[in-house]
Amino acid sequence: MTKRRVVITGLGLVTPVGIGVKESWNNILNGVSGITKITKFDSSNFKSQIAGEVKNFNPDLYLNPKDSRRMDTFIQFGLVAGIEAIKDSGLEINEENSERIGVSIGSGIGGINLIEETSDIFDESGPRKISPFFVPGTIINMISGNLSIMYDLKGPNISIVTACTTGTHSIGDASRMIEYGDADVMIAGGSEAAITELTVAGFSAAKALTQRNDDPKTASRPWDKDRDGFVIGEGAGVMVIEEYEHAKKRGAKIYCELNGYGMSADAYHITAPSVSGPKRSMINAINNAGINLDEIGYINAHGTSTQLGDLNEVNAIKQTFHEHANNLIINSTKSMTGHLLGGAGGIESVFTALAIYNQISPPTINIFNQDPECDLDFAANESKKIPIKAALKNNFGFGGTNGSIVFKAI
Numbered sequence: 001m002t003k004r005r006v007v008i009t010g011l012g013l014v015t016p017v018g019i020g021v022k023e024s025w026n027n028i029l030n031g032v033s034g035i036t037k038i039t040k041f042d043s044s045n046f047k048s049q050i051a052g053e054v055k056n057f058n059p060d061l062y063l064n065p066k067d068s069r070r071m072d073t074f075i076q077f078g079l080v081a082g083i084e085a086i087k088d089s090g091l092e093i094n095e096e097n098s099e100r101i102g103v104s105i106g107s108g109i110g111g112i113n114l115i116e117e118t119s120d121i122f123d124e125s126g127p128r129k130i131s132p133f134f135v136p137g138t139i140i141n142m143i144s145g146n147l148s149i150m151y152d153l154k155g156p157n158i159s160i161v162t163a164c165t166t167g168t169h170s171i172g173d174a175s176r177m178i179e180y181g182d183a184d185v186m187i188a189g190g191s192e193a194a195i196t197e198l199t200v201a202g203f204s205a206a207k208a209l210t211q212r213n214d215d216p217k218t219a220s221r222p223w224d225k226d227r228d229g230f231v232i233g234e235g236a237g238v239m240v241i242e243e244y245e246h247a248k249k250r251g252a253k254i255y256c257e258l259n260g261y262g263m264s265a266d267a268y269h270i271t272a273p274s275v276s277g278p279k280r281s282m283i284n285a286i287n288n289a290g291i292n293l294d295e296i297g298y299i300n301a302h303g304t305s306t307q308l309g310d311l312n313e314v315n316a317i318k319q320t321f322h323e324h325a326n327n328l329i330i331n332s333t334k335s336m337t338g339h340l341l342g343g344a345g346g347i348e349s350v351f352t353a354l355a356i357y358n359q360i361s362p363p364t365i366n367i368f369n370q371d372p373e374c375d376l377d378f379a380a381n382e383s384k385k386i387p388i389k390a391a392l393k394n395n396f397g398f399g400g401t402n403g404s405i406v407f408k409a410i
Contacts, residue, residue, distance in 0.1 A: 003179050004178060004179050004180075004181065004243050004244070004245075005243065005244035005245075005257060005259070006175045006178045006179060006241050006242070006243065006244065006257065006258045006259070007241070007242055007243075007244050007247050007254045007255075007256070007257050007258065007410060008239050008240070008241055008242075008254065008255040008256050008257070008258060008353045008407070009088075009089045009090075009091070009240050009241070009242045009247050009252040009253060009254055009255070010085040010086060010087070010088040010089025010090075010091065010187075010239060010240030011084070011085055011088050011238075011239050011240075011255065011350045011353060011354070012080070012081035012082060012083065012084030012085030012086075012087075012088065012189075012236075012237070012238040012239070012350075013025075013081055013084070013235070013236070013237050013238075013347055013350055014054055014057065014077045014080050014081050014191075014235045014236045014237075015034065015052075015054065015233075015235040015237070015337055015340075015347050016034030016035070016052030016053060016054055016055070016233050016234065016235060016336075016337045016338060017032055017033075017034040017336055017337060018034075019054070019055075019056065019057060019080075020084060021084065021088070021350070021354075024347075025351070025354050027336070028333055028336055028337075028351060028362045029360065029362055029363075029383050030383075031336065031362075031363045031365045031381065031382070031383070032336060033216070033217035033218075033220075033335075033336050033365065033366075034052045034053075034055075034233070034336055034337055034338070035050055035051070035052050035216040035217055035219055035220060035231050035233075035336075035338055036050065036051070036052075036053060036216050036217075037049060037050055037213075037216060038050060038051045038053070038195065038200070039053060040053065040195050040196070041196070041197050043200065046197075046200055046201065046204060047204040047209070047211050048200060048203070048204050048209035048210060048211055048213065048229070048231075048232075049213040050210070050212075050213055050216040050219055050231055051195045051200070051231060051232050051233065051234070051338060052220075052231055052232070052233030052234065052235075052337050052338030052339075052340070053195060053233075053234060054077065054193075054234055054235050057076075057077075057080075059071075059076040059079075059080065062079070062080045062083055063076065063079060063080070067146075070131070070133040070136075070137050071137050071142070071146070072110070072111030072112075072113050072114040072115075072137055072138050072193065073113050073193035073234075074107050074109075074110060074111060074113075074143070074191045074192055074193035074194070074234075074236075074343075075111070075137070075142050075143050075146060075191070076193075077191045077192075077193055077234070077235055077236035077343070078105050078107070078143035078147070078189070078190075078191030078236045078238065079143060079146055079147055079150070080236070081189060081191065081235075081236035081237060081238040081346070082103070082105060082143070082147045082187050082189070082236075082238045083147075083150075084238070085187060085189075085238045085239055085240045086151065086187060086240060088240070089240040089242070089252060089253075090250075090252060090253070091185065091240060091242075091250075091252075092250075093151050093152060093153065097184070097185075098151075098152050098153060098154045098155075099154045099155060100155055100183055100184040100185065101151075101153045101154070101155045101183060101184065101185040101186070101187075102148075102153060102155030102156035102157055102158075102174070102177065102182075102183045102185070102186050102187070103143075103144040103147050103148050103153055103155075103156075103157050103158075103186065103187045103188070104144065104156065104157075104158050104159070104160065104170045104171070104173060104174040104177075104186055104187070104188040104189075105143040105144050105147065105159060105170060105187065105188060105189050105190065105191060105236075105238060105346075106140060106143075106159045106160040106161055106162075106166040106167065106169070106170040106190050106191075106342060107140045107143065107159070107161065107166060107190060107191050107192055107342040107343070108161060108162075108163050108164060108166045108190075108192055108194075108341040108342025108343075108397070109192060109194040109199065109341060109342060110138060110139065110140040110161075111137060111138025111139065111140075112138075112193075112194050112196050112198065112199055113193060113194075113196055114134065114137050114138045115138055116196055116197065116198055118130060118131070118134050118138075140159050140161055141157075141158070141159035143159065143191055144157050144158060144159045145157065147187060153187070155182070155183040155184075155185075155186070156174075156177050156182055156183055156186070158173070160173060161342070162342075162397050162399075162401045162403070163341070163342065163397030163398040163399055163401060164302070164304075164339070164341050164342065164344055164345075164395055164396065164397035164398065165345060165395045165396060165397035165401045165402060165403040166190045166341075166342035166343075166345060166397070167189055167190025167237060167340075167342060167343055167344055167345025167346035167347070167348070167349065167395065168190075168344075168345030168348075168349065168393060168394075168395040168403035168404070168405055169263070169345070169401075169403045170188050170189060170190055170345070170346070171188040171189060171239065171241065171258070171345065171346070171349050171405060172261035172262075172263070172403055172405050173188075173261075174186035174188035174241055175188075175241055175258050175261055175405075176261065178241060178242070178243050184242065184243045184246045185240060185241070185242045185243070185246065186240075186241050186242075187238060187239075187240055188238065188239060188241055189236065189237045189238035189239055189343075189345075189346030189347075189349070189350075190236065190237060190340075190342045190343045190344065190345050190346030190347075191235070191236035191237075191238075191342070191343045191346065192233075192234055192235070192236070192340050192341045192342045192343035192344075193234045193235075194232065194234065194341055195232055195233075195234050199232070200232060203232060206271065207229070208229055208230060208271075208306065209229045209230060209231070209232060210227075210228050210229040210230065210231055210305065211228060211229065212228060216231075217366075218365075218366045218368075219231050219305075219366075220305045220334055220335045220336070220338055220339075220366060221305055221335060221365075221366035221367065221368070222301070222303035222304065222305045222310050222332040222334060222335050222364055222366075222367075222378070223303065223310050223314070223332070223364065223367060223370060223371055223374040223378050224305075224366060224367050224368055224369055224370060224371060225369045225370065225371040225372070226368070226369060227305045227306065227307060227310065227371075228305075228307070229305065229306055230304040230305050230306055230334070230338065230339040231305070231334075231338035231339060232338055232339060232341070233334070233337050233338025233339055233340045233341075233343075233344075234340060234343070235337070235340055235343055235347060236343050236346055236347070237340075237343060237345075237346030237347030237348065237349060237350040237351075238346060238350075239346075239349060239350055239353065241258055244257070254410055255353045255354070255356070255357045256353050256356040256357060256407045256408060256409055256410055257407065257408045257409075257410045258405060258406070258407055258408075259288075259289045259290070259291075259406055259407075259408050260285040260286060260287075260288040260289025260290075260291070260404075260405065260406030260408075261284075261285055261288055261403075261404070261405050261406070262280075262281045262282065262283065262284025262285030262286070262287070262288055262403070262404045262405075263281060263284065263401075263402060263403050263404075264277050264278075264280040264281040264284060264402045265277060265400050265401060265402070266400030266401075266402065267400060268400050269400065270398055270399055270400070271398055272308065273308065273309055273312040273313075273396060273400070274312070274400070275312055275315045275316045275319060276316075277316075277396070277400055277402045278302075278312070278313060278316035278394065278396055278402050278404075279316040279319045279320050280402070281394070281396075281402035281403060281404045282316065282317070282320045282392060282394065282404045283320055284404070285392065285404035285405060285406050286320075286392070286406060288406070289390070289406040289408070291390055291406065291408070293320070293321050293322070293324050294324050294327070295389050295390045296321070296324075296328065296389075296390050296391065296392050296406070297327075297328065297329065297386060297387065297388045297389055297390065297391065298328070298329050298330075298331075298352075298355055298356075298361050298386065298388045298391040298392070299317065299328055299329075299330045299331075299391065299392045299393075299394065300331060300332075300333065300348050300349075300351055300352040300355065300391065300392070300393045300394070301313055301317075301330050301331065301332050301394055302332075302334075302344075302394045302395050302396050303330075303331075303332025303334055303335070303364070304332075304334055304339050305332075305334065305335070305339075309396075310371070310374060311371070311373055311374060313394065313396070314373070314374045314375075314376060317330070317376065318376075325376060326376065326377075328376065328377065329361045329377055329379050329384055329386055330364075330376055330377060330378050330379070331361050331362050331363060331364045331378060331379040332364050332378070333347070333348055333351050333362055334348075335363075335364045335365045335366050335367075336362075336365055344395055345393070345395040345403065348393060348395070349393050349405060349407075352391050352393045352405075352407050353407055355388060355391060356388050356390075356391050356407055356408070356409050359385065359386065359387060359388055359409075360383055360384065360385050360386065360388075361379045361383060361384045361386055361388070362379065362383055363379045363380065363381050363382050363383050363384075364378040364379055364380055364381070365381055366381075367380040367381055388409060389408065389409055390406055390407065390408045390409070391406070391407045391408075392404060392405070392406055392407075393405045393406075393407065
């Protein structure tokens with residue numbers, strides 16, 4: 001069986017640096033940080049008091065207000081990004097094609113905001129005050145579920161949960177469904193809205209978050225010697241991926257091709273990474289793409305700004321690419337957005353597609369004193385206009401789950 005080609009035809013974003021692709025991409029290219037003091041709750045007693053919050057988000061501009069009030073914020077983010085991606089694609093959905101169009105949008109944590117709020121209501125007033133919409137307003141598959149209902153999408157409908165690899169796995173698995181004929185079009189990505197007291201307290205207890213509270217905009221500093229942990233972020237990134245001939249027939253704009261997907265497990269530790277797991281994930285994606293190592297010119301890295309994780313990814317890249325690692329341009333957009341957990345792979349895959357489409361690497365901001373052990377080219381503090389024939393997107397998650405996607409210019 002010949003593998004069907006998969007291309008990207010629509011993009012949607014809700015991020016800490018903007019609502020919509022145009023605003024988000026412009027700010028990313030210009031090195032604008034979306035990190036600020038937390039406004040969602042009083043964080044004065046927390047070790048980490050900063051986050052990449054989405055600003056000026058009004059779901060009522062996109063969704064029925066009655067419906068949106070019954071949804072956790074992560075569902076709202078995912079739906080808005082999905083709506084934007086579908087509009088951008090120019091896809092017309094009708095009775096004839098609806099069974100060939102599906103959705104694969106996941107989240108790492110899901111409806112933690114509404115869970116915390118409902119728990120408080122239960123403690124104060126008991127079970128009779130719990131909303132009948134509590135469960136469908138919090139469970140992770142409700143982005144895919146609601147989007148399919150909104151657009152009458154009757155194809156595959158799934159939601160993947162693999163911690164910080166969720167968005168990448170959601171897009172990668174959706175591409176396989178197109179390759180093997182289960183669908184002609186998939187709306188895929190990831191969403192997260194987990195800037196809550198419990199989540200921030202939990203990651204702080206694990207010593208995963210930065211404590212650079214006095215200077216939020218420079219707190220996320222991947223590969224800098226003084227990095228001290230990641231900044232939690234929120235938002236969603238969704239893309240319309242489509243079988244090539246299907247897209248070509250309807251005259252769709254094509255951003256790039258998705259021609260490689262790889263996965264692996266560290267099988268090592270629930271939180272600490274290994275070098276071999278990410279290495280195998282990258283090699284699997286490149287082998288699946290059927291390209292040579294030296295065809296990759298750009299990597300949108302996982303790059304979270306943790307001491308161990310950043311160095312681990314660098315070592316995995318070196319072991320994967322050998323001498324060619326020194327020719328790569330690598331960046332972490334998390335330096336501007338923070339780490340969106342299950343939404344990271346969604347927004348960062350959109351950024352990777354835009355990097356290829358515009359032939360430019362965004363910067364990694366806040367590299368003031370580059371770690372000598374992390375000695376590759378990270379597009380420090382400035383965008384780089386470069387030829388990008390093919391690009392790699394990495395994400396790695398708790399539990400040792402890894403995902404990599406190869407995107408290629410078309």
